[in-house]
Amino acid sequence: MSAIELASDLYGTIAARMHNSSAGERSWGFTSTTGEEGATSVALGTALALTSLQSERVLLIDANWLSPSLSAFARTTNRPDLDACLRSNARLPEALVPTRVPTLFLLTSRALATESPLGLLPAVVAEATAQFRHVLVDLPPILRATALVMSWAAVLGQFAVVVRRDKTRRAVLKRALETVAPIREPVVVLNGAKIDDHKGRAKQRG
Amino acid sequence: MHRYVESARRLWPLLALVLGLVWLPGLIAAYTEYVTTFESAATVWVERASTQYSVGGANDPSLGAHVSPGPEQAEVFTQLLQTNSFLEEVVNVTSLRSIFAAVLDREKFFGEIRKRFKAQALGTNLVRVSYRANEPGIAAEMVSAALAARESRVKAARIAATTASITFYQREYEIAQKQSLTSQRELDSFNATHTGRLSSGDEYQQNQLRLAVEVALGRLSDLRQRLERGAVSTALLDLAESINFQVIDRPRAEPYPSGGTRGATLVGGVALAGGFVLFVIIVAVSALLNDKVDGIEDVRELLAAGPFGIVPKVATTANLSATLAAGSFLPATPSSASERRTA
Numbered sequence: 001m002s003a004i005e006l007a008s009d010l011y012g013t014i015a016a017r018m019h020n021s022s023a024g025e026r027s028w029g030f031t032s033t034t035g036e037e038g039a040t041s042v043a044l045g046t047a048l049a050l051t052s053l054q055s056e057r058v059l060l061i062d063a064n065w066l067s068p069s070l071s072a073f074a075r076t077t078n079r080p081d082l083d084a085c086l087r088s089n090a091r092l093p094e095a096l097v098p099t100r101v102p103t104l105f106l107l108t109s110r111a112l113a114t115e116s117p118l119g120l121l122p123a124v125v126a127e128a129t130a131q132f133r134h135v136l137v138d139l140p141p142i143l144r145a146t147a148l149v150m151s152w153a154a155v156l157g158q159f160a161v162v163v164r165r166d167k168t169r170r171a172v173l174k175r176a177l178e179t180v181a182p183i184r185e186p187v188v189v190l191n192g193a194k195i196d197d198h199k200g201r202a203k204q205r206g
Numbered sequence: 207m208h209r210y211v212e213s214a215r216r217l218w219p220l221l222a223l224v225l226g227l228v229w230l231p232g233l234i235a236a237y238t239e240y241v242t243t244f245e246s247a248a249t250v251w252v253e254r255a256s257t258q259y260s261v262g263g264a265n266d267p268s269l270g271a272h273v274s275p276g277p278e279q280a281e282v283f284t285q286l287l288q289t290n291s292f293l294e295e296v297v298n299v300t301s302l303r304s305i306f307a308a309v310l311d312r313e314k315f316f317g318e319i320r321k322r323f324k325a326q327a328l329g330t331n332l333v334r335v336s337y338r339a340n341e342p343g344i345a346a347e348m349v350s351a352a353l354a355a356r357e358s359r360v361k362a363a364r365i366a367a368t369t370a371s372i373t374f375y376q377r378e379y380e381i382a383q384k385q386s387l388t389s390q391r392e393l394d395s396f397n398a399t400h401t402g403r404l405s406s407g408d409e410y411q412q413n414q415l416r417l418a419v420e421v422a423l424g425r426l427s428d429l430r431q432r433l434e435r436g437a438v439s440t441a442l443l444d445l446a447e448s449i450n451f452q453v454i455d456r457p458r459a460e461p462y463p464s465g466g467t468r469g470a471t472l473v474g475g476v477a478l479a480g481g482f483v484l485f486v487i488i489v490a491v492s493a494l495l496n497d498k499v500d501g502i503e504d505v506r507e508l509l510a511a512g513p514f515g516i517v518p519k520v521a522t523t524a525n526l527s528a529t530l531a532a533g534s535f536l537p538a539t540p541s542s543a544s545e546r547r548t549a
Contacts, residue, residue: 010517073532097536166500190501195518
């Protein structure tokens with residue numbers, strides 16, 4: 001099973017809902033409560049599923065400066081990244097990293113000693129949404145980088161909190177949702193759900 | 207509720223083990239209790255004899271404390287069963303004699319016997335005495351022996367009560383008899399040594415000796431009367447306070463288990479209830495301690511709309527992002543290629 005087939009199988013439903021969203025959000029953030037809940041997998045898988053769902057371009061931004069695992073997987077060197085774009089040191093097209101999927105691009109980041117300035121964040125996101133049909137952002141956990149996540153939440157069309165079954169604590173999830181509630185009410189993606197839950201949900205939608 | 211159901215589903219092997227460990231031995235113990243209990247009972251009619259000779263009357267302050275003979279005799283029986291000597295007397299005339307002889311801890315043995323005996327009043331004049339044994343035949347033997355032991359004790363007590371007063375007066379009578387004989391001997395001796403006309407002093411002494419003899423005879427007569435009266439009054443008192451103790455239903459040796467239903471039900475019930483309580487406690491504690499998101503319902507508790515998306519659990523979850531990245535990212539990404547493609 002190829003990566004796209006696997007992603008379509010697991011994240012196809014989320015991708016379809018995003019693509020057919022009535023509100024027409026084109027930029028989505030994926031975060032978690034405290035980490036290790038699968039936000040990066042969901043962001044990457046959904047981006048891949050979106051590329052198989054439609055033919056337009058999809059941009060995946062690795063904004064998880066605490067743990068930029070997508071950038072680590074891409075193994076890019078000496079290439080302008082998100083930090084460079086936010087500092088006006090590079091234009092967005094220069095920082096894009098192509099992938100095996102022609103319509104999927106990656107904007108990497110790296111762990112930094114000091115946080116990137118976020119003054120240009122709305123402009124970068126606006127430029128990305130102008131160039132791409134869907135912009136997906138892998139964000140750090142809410143409760144570990146609250147200010148950063150809230151800054152992104154303010155400029156993104158929608159953002160999702162990924163929770164992992166048998167890992168995420170209810171109290172922590174509640175706190176995370178309450179933290180971002182003043183900016184935007186997020187949606188929740190249940191990761192690692194039992195097959196019964198998945199089938200039951202699909203049946204409800206059917 | 208969902209959390210508790212999920213906890214029960216998650217912990218079902220542990221719950222099954224706990225229920226098995228509590229219920230199975232409990233039910234086995236209940237069954238064993240049922241099939242190894244052989245109860246035998248005797249029903250006794252008790253009645254007080256006429257109270258016309260009883261001491262006291264309408265003004266007797268203790269009259270209000272009188273109870274019906276049934277409860278009274280049941281209580282008496284219960285009190286007798288509290289004494290080791292009575293139980294020993296009972297056991298020594300049954301098949302348990304050999305076992306009792308070999309027992310080292312007699313208190314424990316008597317305690318076990320005591321637990322198996324039961325005396326209860328069925329009404330104002332009926333008493334039921336029962337015993338539960340582990341083998342058929344023993345129960346009937348024990349009940350019969352207990353009734354016989356009680357009877358022998360009552361008889362012994364009656365004899366002791368009757369003879370005590372008689373013995374007392376008998377001894378007094380013997381002493382008075384000796385005194386009478388001594389006085390008579392002294393008078394006879396005086397008469398023998400003083401023949402003829404007596405001086406006034408001798409006459410006075412003789413009168414004194416005669417008076418002593420008469421006093422001794424008078425006391426002897428009085429004691430004889432008391433002795434007779436005492437025997438009669440003791441007999442009357444005994445008659446007045448005696449109890450008519452008539453065994454209506456003799457204890458029978460039943461070959462089939464009986465009397466263990468209640469015990470078996472209790473043991474089985476406690477086991478079932480205990481297992482259920484443990485089940486509830488384990489599920490409740492587990493659900494309360496497990497604060498982790500378990501399914502859609504947990505998300506719905508926080509967000510009425512429920513989850514936006516559900517990703518099923520897959521075997522390769524740990525390396526899923528790496529797997530997806532390996533299949534979609536290029537091994538090397540020169541910047542020129544990127545610029546060409548995005549231009």
